[in-house]
Amino acid sequence: MSRGMAHLLTALFVVAAVGYPSRRSATDLDATPRTTVTFDELSGVRRFGARTLNYSTLLLEDDRGILYVGARGAIFALNSSDVTDGSHRTIHWEASPEKQMDCLQKGKNNKTECFNHVRFLQRLNSTHLYACGTYAFHPLCAAIDADMFTLPSHFEEGKEKCPYDPARGYTGLIVDGGLYTATRYEFRSLPDIRRNLHQRPLKTEESPLHWLNDAEFVASVLVRESKDSPVGDDDKIYYFFTERAGEETTSFFDKSQVARVARVARVCKSDVGGKKILQRKWTSFMKARLVCYIPYYEVLRSICSLDGGGWASTVFYAAFTLSAQWRTMEASAVCRYSISAVQRAFEGPYMEYQDSARKWSRYDGVVPEPRPGSCITDRSRRKGYNSSQDLPNSVLDFVKLHPLMFEEVKPTGGEPLLVKKSVAYSRLAVDRVRALDGHSYDVLFMGTGDGWIHKAVVVGSGLHIVEEVQVFRDPQPVESLVISHAQRSLYVGAASGILQVPLASCARYASCYDCILARDPYCAWDSRACRAIATADSTGLVQDIQGGNEGCRSGSGRGESSPPLGTPGGDASIPLGGQDGCEARVPAGSLLWKNRTVLQGDDVLLPCDQRSNLARAVWLLNGSEVPGAGQDRLRVGVDGLLVTDTLPRHSGEYRCYGEERGLRTLLAAYSLTVLPELPRGPTAASRPHAASQAAGDVKVAYVSAIVALVVLCAVLSTVLLYVSCLEKRKGKYVLGEPRPAGVELQTVSANCLRKSRREEEEEEEELAYPDGCLQIIPGEAPTAATSPVKELPAAAPPLPPPPPLPAELTNGVGALPNVLRKMNGNSYMLLQQQEEPLASPLYSASFTEELSKILEKRKHTQLVEKLDESSV
Numbered sequence: 036m037s038r039g040m041a042h043l044l045t046a047l048f049v050v051a052a053v054g055y056p057s058r059r060s061a062t063d064l065d066a067t068p069r070t071t072v073t074f075d076e077l078s079g080v081r082r083f084g085a086r087t088l089n090y091s092t093l094l095l096e097d098d099r100g101i102l103y104v105g106a107r108g109a110i111f112a113l114n115s116s117d118v119t120d121g122s123h124r125t126i127h128w129e130a131s132p133e134k135q136m137d138c139l140q141k142g143k144n145n146k147t148e149c150f151n152h153v154r155f156l157q158r159l160n161s162t163h164l165y166a167c168g169t170y171a172f173h174p175l176c177a178a179i180d181a182d183m184f185t186l187p188s189h190f191e192e193g194k195e196k197c198p199y200d201p202a203r204g205y206t207g208l209i210v211d212g213g214l215y216t217a218t219r220y221e222f223r224s225l226p227d228i229r230r231n232l233h234q235r236p237l238k239t240e241e242s243p244l245h246w247l248n249d250a251e252f253v254a255s256v257l258v259r260e261s262k263d264s265p266v267g268d269d270d271k272i273y274y275f276f277t278e279r280a281g282e283e284t285t286s287f288f289d290k291s292q293v294a295r296v297a298r299v300a301r302v303c304k305s306d307v308g309g310k311k312i313l314q315r316k317w318t319s320f321m322k323a324r325l326v327c328y329i330p331y332y333e334v335l336r337s338i339c340s341l342d343g344g345g346w347a348s349t350v351f352y353a354a355f356t357l358s359a360q361w362r363t364m365e366a367s368a369v370c371r372y373s374i375s376a377v378q379r380a381f382e383g384p385y386m387e388y389q390d391s392a393r394k395w396s397r398y399d400g401v402v403p404e405p406r407p408g409s410c411i412t413d414r415s416r417r418k419g420y421n422s423s424q425d426l427p428n429s430v431l432d433f434v435k436l437h438p439l440m441f442e443e444v445k446p447t448g449g450e451p452l453l454v455k456k457s458v459a460y461s462r463l464a465v466d467r468v469r470a471l472d473g474h475s476y477d478v479l480f481m482g483t484g485d486g487w488i489h490k491a492v493v494v495g496s497g498l499h500i501v502e503e504v505q506v507f508r509d510p511q512p513v514e515s516l517v518i519s520h521a522q523r524s525l526y527v528g529a530a531s532g533i534l535q536v537p538l539a540s541c542a543r544y545a546s547c548y549d550c551i552l553a554r555d556p557y558c559a560w561d562s563r564a565c566r567a568i569a570t571a572d573s574t575g576l577v578q579d580i581q582g583g584n585e586g587c588r589s590g591s592g593r594g595e596s597s598p599p600l601g602t603p604g605g606d607a608s609i610p611l612g613g614q615d616g617c618e619a620r621v622p623a624g625s626l627l628w629k630n631r632t633v634l635q636g637d638d639v640l641l642p643c644d645q646r647s648n649l650a651r652a653v654w655l656l657n658g659s660e661v662p663g664a665g666q667d668r669l670r671v672g673v674d675g676l677l678v679t680d681t682l683p684r685h686s687g688e689y690r691c692y693g694e695e696r697g698l699r700t701l702l703a704a705y706s707l708t709v710l711p712e713l714p715r716g717p718t719a720a721s722r723p724h725a726a727s728q729a730a731g732d733v734k735v736a737y738v739s740a741i742v743a744l745v746v747l748c749a750v751l752s753t754v755l756l757y758v759s760c761l762e763k764r765k766g767k768y769v770l771g772e773p774r775p776a777g778v779e780l781q782t783v784s785a786n787c788l789r790k791s792r793r794e795e796e797e798e799e800e801e802l803a804y805p806d807g808c809l810q811i812i813p814g815e816a817p818t819a820a821t822s823p824v825k826e827l828p829a830a831a832p833p834l835p836p837p838p839p840l841p842a843e844l845t846n847g848v849g850a851l852p853n854v855l856r857k858m859n860g861n862s863y864m865l866l867q868q869q870e871e872p873l874a875s876p877l878y879s880a881s882f883t884e885e886l887s888k889i890l891e892k893r894k895h896t897q898l899v900e901k902l903d904e905s906s907v
């Protein structure tokens with residue numbers, strides 16, 4: 036990145052920050068998932084998949100115990116208590132060969148498009164389901180007898196109800212027998228919100244103004260606002276979508292780019308259209324802008340709603356991702372909106388299109404009565420307006436020209452709950468869970484574009500991500516998420532199948548502290564194990580969602596059951612500031628002391644895997660803390676302590692703790708012995724590594740032979756390790772294309788370390804070969820993104836804030852060396868780079884070359900220290 040560009044970006048950022056004050060920075064809004072569960076570590080997940088693809092449409096009937104699934108060419112009825120129990124029923128509903136031929140001739144893709152993608156599946160009445168499929172670009176719908184579960188002999192035309200294109204944004208609901216759908220139906224048609232299966236079919240207006248501009252629909256939500264309404268209000272259907280911005284000045288976009296904004300629109304259920312004006316059109320359509328974090332640069336991906344017992348408490352959770360302008364970066368934001376904030380916008384001023392100026396601006400003229408766009412209420416009924424057909428022409432004419440509201444809908448608290456880099460959330464589901472403290476917490480399940488689920492709890496104005504779970508081995512977008520309270524399961528729909536995942540896997544937390552620190556509202560510690568609250572007897576349970584650190588009495592976490600031997604850990608937690616008892620409280624036998632012996636001048640990595648991504652690694656050497664920033668050749672990393680260029684004075688007892696929320700847990704303990712340097716061998720390179728060898732009287736030939744063998748072994752195991760590390764790379768997000776400017780330090784996963792230890796033992800010598808364990812791979816170094824800036828004319832003052840600078844999003848793992856941060860549980864990331872290329876080979880472009888160089892003579896590159904200099 037050039038210096039000028041950096042300055043421009045900084046300047047823009049400052050300007051933008053003034054325009055959009057945010058109380059918290061991107062760093063504060065980010066959250067690291069506390070634990071990472073990879074595909075291989077999963078348990079309790081059930082998978083259903085047939086030969087079909089695209090299990091995208093889910094309909095859960097919890098009371099009947101059935102999960103219906105609309106897929107490509109099929110509809111399934113699964114037993115929701117166990118989707119894999121083999122009792123499923125199937126309706127095969129393939130597009131006919133003729134229609135597939137037609138589809139092909141229309142130039143459509145015969146691998147993805149020319150099929151019958153079932154896109155709509157809902158209950159129609161007590162006996163029937165209603166389903167629509169794209170039917171190879173010739174949509175059809177059918178009422179399906181739910182008991183017989185067979186296709187009817189008669190199909191309905193689907194072209195007004197279901198999109199032709201299986202990938203088109205689409206949402207639909209059946210409300211009191213009426214079918215409300217929103218999409219762009221045909222290839223060339225305009226997007227439209229329609230009501231069918233109703234005496235009064237309705238659509239949106241297209242002239243003189245389009246009410247919808249290239250809208251891509253995401254969700255629709257029915258809010259029963261008529262219930263207990265003191266003003267006799269109507270039920271409303273809310274639509275969420277992204278569309279081309281009409282109202283805003285788009286001067287800072289060049290012509291190839293179109294500013295898009297997120298919107299919420301709504302219609303009234305009892306709308307029957309106008310009599311002469313707006314005949315067969317909605318008279319209650321209104322839309323407003325939905326703002327989350329970076330206006331204009333965010334695309335709405337998913338909406339889920341929750342009402343806590345009454346419609347007035349309805350909240351909408353929304354996931355946004357960065358729009359395509361930010362090609363080089365991936366980031367998501369999650370916002371929460373209250374129904375009252377949405378209503379406020381619809382009750383506020385209107386926008387109006389000025390033909391002469393060709394732009395939208397606030398309308399300050401006279402607003403006719405009854406208020407245009409509002410539903411028929413008691414007040415209008417008293418004035419004789421019993422239905423929308425009775426409304427005066429002035430009102431309907433106004434509605435026709437003023438679909439857009441002036442006020443935007445802002446998130447609760449004025450800012451997002453979460454801004455997460457390197458993740459694209461594709462789907463949300465929300466559950467409200469009553470915790471032991473008597474409060475109810477909203478738990479969000481967020482599916483990503485590459486097959487992970489993030490589970491997060493809303494605490495105050497932020498999100499704590501309890502865990503990230505890789506539910507699909509092959510990266511694929513999570514396309515639907517449904518929660519079953521009866522089954523305490525989350526169903527996940529994606530291209531390759533349906534998953535049934537338990538809402539909580541409390542048994543994963545092995546100790547009281549682990550259980551408390553997780554802050555999972557579904558789980559609590561019962562003095563022996565971490566259990567699901569729903570199944571446990573609630574007496575004697577402890578949980579701390581707010582603070583995440585209270586409730587385990589010192590020592591009680593240890594419980595009666597002794598921890599498994601050799602898995603050091605959780606049960607040795609002690610509150611910080613406790614009576615200096617770190618050592619005293621380690622249960623004997625639960626930790627294995629490991630001996631390490633190295634030669635002076637060698638590097639040694641003492642592995643220590645933090646199970647929690649939020650834990651800070653704390654190392655004590657002979658009882659006093661090794662500074663986290665590192666000094667005297669000691670570097671604290673997330674999976675171990677690196678001692679470079681050892682000296683005899685580095686000998687001593689090393690203990691590794693995980694520190695999280697003020698609690699310390701002993702994880703590993705080592706006794707390190709550094710032997711004084713041996714005399715040099717015949718060549719500089721052939722310094723003997725075998726430390727157990729006594730120095731001195733060994734014949735040169737003998738040494739050379741040993742050395743040759745050892746070096747060979749080392750090279751072989753390094754190669755093996757490297758390959759296996761590449762394969763076992765876990766939890767890492769692939770961030771687009773590798774950019775040559777980036778450096779990513781990926782430390783070995785625990786697998787690799789264990790393996791290397793085993794290999795050491797096989798050599799029957801106490802050799803430390805940390806080498807396989809630090810690698811440099813080309814990765815995306817989050818230098819400030821330059822490309823978006825290039826795409827904007829430089830002299831555009833009202834620029835909204837660019838996406839958060841990645842360097843800001845540093846996961847909050849404060850104690851790691853400044854430049855090295857753990858990314859999603861397993862790899863380090865270089866966060867800052869100097870502007871001038873350094874002389875160090877580390878900064879040259881070829882990483883394959885660098886990798887071999889560094890592995891070869893890592894000791895002298897002083898990798899970590901060099902990197903540190905570049906931190907700011």
Ligand SMILES: *[C@@H]1O[C@H](CO)[C@@H](O)[C@H](O)[C@H]1NC(C)=O
Binds near residue numbers: 101
């Ligand atoms: C689903 O499975 C459970 C137990 O396996 C069984 O009791 C129940 O009857 C099944 N439900 C349906 C709808 O088949």
Ligand SMILES: *[C@@H]1O[C@H](CO)[C@@H](O)[C@H](O)[C@H]1NC(C)=O
Binds near residue numbers: 145146
């Ligand atoms: C799809 O079309 C291509 C070219 O028209 C053809 O080669 C291929 O066999 C077709 N695939 C299927 C599944 O029909």
Ligand SMILES: *[C@@H]1O[C@H](CO)[C@@H](O)[C@H](O)[C@H]1NC(C)=O
Binds near residue numbers: 160162163178
């Ligand atoms: C449900 O709808 C179907 C299809 O329109 C109809 O045949 C059936 O009679 C309806 N059932 C009830 C109970 O209304």
Ligand SMILES: *[C@@H]1O[C@H](CO)[C@@H](O)[C@H](O)[C@H]1NC(C)=O
Binds near residue numbers: 088147202531
């Ligand atoms: C269906 O699944 C295939 C295979 O994963 C994918 O390429 C395609 O995009 C999916 N189509 C839809 C409409 O989801």
Ligand SMILES: *[C@@H]1O[C@H](CO)[C@@H](O)[C@H](O)[C@H]1NC(C)=O
Binds near residue numbers: 420421425
């Ligand atoms: C509206 O309904 C009321 C009572 O149902 C009726 O008395 C009145 O005439 C109706 N008004 C119109 C304009 O239809």
Ligand SMILES: *[C@@H]1O[C@H](CO)[C@@H](O)[C@H](O)[C@H]1NC(C)=O
Binds near residue numbers: 657684685686688
């Ligand atoms: C740690 O203690 C051991 C023995 O008690 C001693 O030999 C060593 O020098 C000490 N190391 C440090 C760094 O103080």
